[in-house]
Amino acid sequence: MLTIQRRALISARLNRDGQLVAKLLADELNLSEDTIRRDLREMAAEGLLKRVHGGAMPLTPPLPDFAARQEISGDMKQRLGHKAASLVSNGQTIFLDGGTTNTHLARALPREMRITVVTHSPTIASELEHHEAEVILIGGKLYKHSMVAVGASTLSAINQIRLDIFFLGVTAIHPVYGLSTGNYEEAAIKQAIVQQAAETYVLSTPEKFGAASPFRITGVESLAGVVVDGDMMPEPLAAYRELGVEILPA
Incomplete structure (x- = not known):
């Protein structure tokens, strides 16, 4: 699976489930957990999601005062x-x-x-x-x-x-x-x-x-x-x- 395909899938899962566990997704896709974690790190650096222990969550925009x-x-x-x-x-x-x-x-x-x-x-x-x-x-x-x-x-x-x-x-x-x-x-x-x-x-x-x-x-x-x-x-x-x-x- 190409990187762009994995990232699209990650975004879709976050929108659907509100969270993502790296190990579970890696097992589902028959990929290494390091591969999924690398995708999550890169997407977090680009402001596309929020990294949490073991996986990720979607970003919510900051509220005004x-x-x-x-x-x-x-x-x-x-x-x-x-x-x-x-x-x-x-x-x-x-x-x-x-x-x-x-x-x-x-x-x-x-x-x-x-x-x-x-x-x-x-x-x-x-x-x-x-x-x-x-x-x-x-x-x-x-x-x-x-x-x-x-x-x-x-x-x-x-x-x-x-x-x-x-x-x-x-x-x-x-x-x-x-x-x-x-x-x-x-x-x-x-x-x-x-x-x-x-x-x-x-x-x-x-x-x-x-x-x-x-x-x-x-x-x-x-x-x-x-x-x-x-x-x-x-x-x-x-x-x-x-x-x-x-x-x-x-």
Whole structure:
């Protein structure tokens, strides 16, 4: 097999599976593992993929800062937020992850609703200033890119709370690799919150589907549902329905 053919196959597998194990591909193609690793090194040097231990993952483009992200797909995120807010009932304890889409969710919650909102995002907490909801703001080291708290003290506080719903923010969602994000500490916090919640939902804009970021949070099967743009084509969502995840168009 020619080098160009191997590289095309590697790119196709990364797009399909969200990851690639060098040894498995070498065995499948009856090639040496060194050959595949060399291809991965060269493709990584050209900015075509991300090398990880034992293989590779697709690149996800770096996100702009928080203020800039607030201006992206604002109308769509508002619709997603309103749909997600309809899932919340009086008396529940919910956790709102950081992120611009969940900011719209916070704004969409009825002001008179009697709920408890837990968050580690000062940005989210500030949106609830005039709501009847009780707001619990968890502290820690501020990860400024996402405007959320991370670290040991954040984890300790999360482990003391049981949640009805967690609205999880992610940078990528893939049927095989699962839900992922771009920061190791942030991923650990999200993993802990998933464990404390009876149900977890994701609000996702279309570009996040089929992508994978470096740090995995949990599998897609952990989700109760995904809130998506109502105009999104059904084909990219079929794999998630097959995994038993409810798709909630906004």
